[in-house]
Amino acid sequence: MAVRVGLAQLNLRLGDLDGNADMIMAAYDEAVALGADVVVFSELTVTGYPPEDLLLKPAFVEGASLALERIAQHTGSVPAVVGFPEDTGRTGPVRLWNSAAMCSDGAVRGVFRKHLLPNYAVFDEQRYFLPGTEAGPLLQIGGVQLGVSVCEDLWGPPRTADAAADDGGLPSVVGGEADTSPALAQVAMGAQLLVNLNGSPYRRGKQADREAVARTRASALGVPVVYVNQVGGQDELVFDGSSFVTDAGGNVVCRLPAFVEQVAVCDVAVAPSEHAAAAGSRGSTRAGPAGDGTSHSVLTPMLEPLDEVWQALVVATRDYVRKNGFTDVAVGLSGGIDSSAVAAIAADALGPAHVHGVSMPSRYSSEGSRTDAAQLAANLGIGFRTVSIEPAHAALAGMLDTHAGGTGAASEPADDPADAAAADLTDQNIQSRIRGVLLMALSNRHGWLVLTTGNKTETSVGYTTLYGDTAGAYAVIRDVPKLLVYELCEWRNRQGDGERIPQASLTKPPSAELRPDQRDDQSLPPYELLDPLVEAYVEGDLSAAEVVEAAGRHGADADLVHRVTRLVDIAEYKRRQSPPGPRITAKSFGKDRRMPITNFFR
């Protein structure tokens, strides 16, 4: 006995209620044409995920209800399971549930309300939703009963702040708490198949965790699990899709590709159930699952780790740019590895003709920087122009020399070392900020979005100039540590379309080139030391003392650790004013890590 399940892995447009409804109906038709017995969508399909504070607007929730109504009216005998924000307080205050509607024959036949509302990491669902308490209704398709649940509901016991820090380990019983997943109750009620609607953002390694959870559930309960996730970028999140199906033994029998829209069907074997006749489901009344004798399923392999990160960055960038109404981007090219990586990602995301590289040398820029940037642009086939910042640098230095005690660029060296350091810092930041002004002027003049190029390591320690190199709309590699930037570039160069990132950019010592002979390692420890420290402090939420303990093995001493963790703390004000960028780790900056700026904890 088999059910042909349609999986609709869509790139929804957040808040586009009518557009999403059209997309949902088209996907429904496509799956039905493929012979689906039921079509499953992702979490909050109608709105896209996550709608954030749009949910506080009653008109938004009302609009979502109307869109769902239109979708339901479109359905025939094949049920569609569609996510939507459910408001049952029409005459009183808004009371919302994160729900899945079972639609068929022109109407909503049943609704499941999400039980477990994640409120950790990037999730704020308890800000908007009340928890559901009913495991049913089950969805009946001919003689087969389906249990419907939403995302976290599959994962099991409520997760605490500790799980939040971890984001995504396997379901584990915390403090001896009972497993509260509605899946258990559904199987007890007679469900022969579990379908789960997800809005699950990407991070490295996430798919393996998801499949482990589903496999554990399926094999423990002896029922297949269908997991459907959305795809595409939404501000600081990127969704990888990777929808999949396990059989009743916990084997993954179907997997849709990561980061790609797809509507597919999968024939899922289900065991007969003695409960079926007794169940009070309001689902479809079709006679039984289609069975044309052929096996329909696709089992796309998971991406290799570096490929996966690259695709995440490409899709996040493409969607941020296009969904916000732009076609083209500008990238400041220094000849270094970070800006080279961002330009290469943008070229893959938007096509090289839509990427405009800008080299902005200063009086301190090496010849190599200019030629490496030009070589990169030639390799990628992107636009390229050079604008020397010297005239503005000279003008501003002169203005400040007169009015602000000099900057170190146009004035005599100061006698006092602290004064000299302040002058030097001022001059370095001016150069970076002139570049920010130039890129934004190109943006205003030509309608290009500016991509920023800071990696996670320098974003962590504040090795950036606010309103300078942080100026732009989207911070493509904000969550990518420096060493991973190198790995990604090397991986991209191996992909068979020739050298993308010039070898010189991969091998020369990193430098901001804001003063003569500057190199990153004059201000920062080597990245081989720094990256693990930052990861332990930021992603691991360790204290400085705990990092010292952990870092001893890597050769970092206590002074260095304390210097680095202090840098991370005091850079919070810069991060708060920096653009969003896609999350690829278990803890990115942004809503994933909500640290006070004013903070005395050391």
Add this chain to the structure above:
Amino acid sequence: MAVRVGLAQLNLRLGDLDGNADMIMAAYDEAVALGADVVVFSELTVTGYPPEDLLLKPAFVEGASLALERIAQHTGSVPAVVGFPEDTGRTGPVRLWNSAAMCSDGAVRGVFRKHLLPNYAVFDEQRYFLPGTEAGPLLQIGGVQLGVSVCEDLWGPPRTADAAADDGGLPSVVGGEADTSPALAQVAMGAQLLVNLNGSPYRRGKQADREAVARTRASALGVPVVYVNQVGGQDELVFDGSSFVTDAGGNVVCRLPAFVEQVAVCDVAVAPSEHAAAAGSRGSTRAGPAGDGTSHSVLTPMLEPLDEVWQALVVATRDYVRKNGFTDVAVGLSGGIDSSAVAAIAADALGPAHVHGVSMPSRYSSEGSRTDAAQLAANLGIGFRTVSIEPAHAALAGMLDTHAGGTGAASEPADDPADAAAADLTDQNIQSRIRGVLLMALSNRHGWLVLTTGNKTETSVGYTTLYGDTAGAYAVIRDVPKLLVYELCEWRNRQGDGERIPQASLTKPPSAELRPDQRDDQSLPPYELLDPLVEAYVEGDLSAAEVVEAAGRHGADADLVHRVTRLVDIAEYKRRQSPPGPRITAKSFGKDRRMPITNFFR
């Protein structure tokens, strides 16, 4: 029969566990010296409120426990009620409660765990804490029993997304839900007095709401209520203190001043209770409340509405600057009302010697702008310098003329109107951004924080230049609508220390002066129309259509409303990169309003 209650309204330093412990012990000693029978502190006293994701660091929670231990050891027979994050999962995962410790005779004698965890508006407590379920233990002081609760616990039934939008109405039964406040159970257990620890941020009119809640509780239950709140600025929140006491009839008998640290005592009359002997309290075992025959209490009047807002802005600014280790600020002075207001607030906050006004005229600046700015600086007694932006403007215009198709400043007018508009916008933004670069250079050179000057109206509709006038550390009037800025300036001028804001700045038409003869009302509707539209759309969470309906009465037509609401939507990316500023309304930008940038909802 009376209890002398000590109220410790402190300006805590967030995360300074040792420093806060010292402050708490000093306040305890002070209240004991005043004859207090019990000393009550604010919510999460040991950490300061809100600690945000510091709570995810186990070392932070452990440090808070150690600090509490030290405080408890310091106590004598007079109990102290101190807020702290309680972790009872020492050997396993972190499990936190938002708790109040009852400390006396050198140890923690009992702990109350907060029941109702706000997760709306600026609050994220369900991200960190588990809800308490016990109403006790009661705190026994001689023959009197006290019920201890934390903040929201006093307010009653759980509040939903709707209450979130409202933030702070009176306790109302939502959807017929039962009142779940532990106060009821505590009175049933024999509590003769309720003490409530708060971390309640300021907004306009908040104190009247708080007192209404406490008065309703007190008179309904027939017991006095003691409400203690912290004071001071913490990033985008400012706490007003305004701690108070009601008698058993619901009359406010004690009120501490708003926005000022204070330790005070209040003699609170309590009715005898037959439950007292039977109660299993672990509190103090003092023989009875002190009663020296004199009445100790202070009933500070509430501030007038404009005075209250002004103090909120002054305290928020002072604390942001000083708690982040700075003494001085720079403010760009345009001669307009907004920058004048910010400079005047800064002068009141930090002293005029610590405020540095900078006039940065462009080729389009009127003579009036320069003289008004100079007059303001003279009125306030702050530093003043003038830096013409012309050299940098000319240099950048020339660079872009060569490399980017002109800016409208240095090149021939374009034939295509769209092209001309882009060139004009580019040139306007360049001027604003040069000013941002100059202010940041002064910041780097002299160690001044930069204050930005955008009001809530222009922040809403995006009438700002990102990295230009939005560049700076703290956005003092970000939550103050334009018309309220005028009212505040006029109020400040009436305070008896002479004219602060020049009359010309109050009366001339607002202008950005970024092109010849520019005035705000060429781009925006009059503020008398605009402010109510923005309030309805942002604070009221109405849809554009609903705003049209509401606005018809004020003379705004549908086209105008749709234009304005669209401007608010598309300015989200600018707000996301703008500095924090103090919240004074029921919905400010920042963590109070979490809107997607990529957003198709119209």
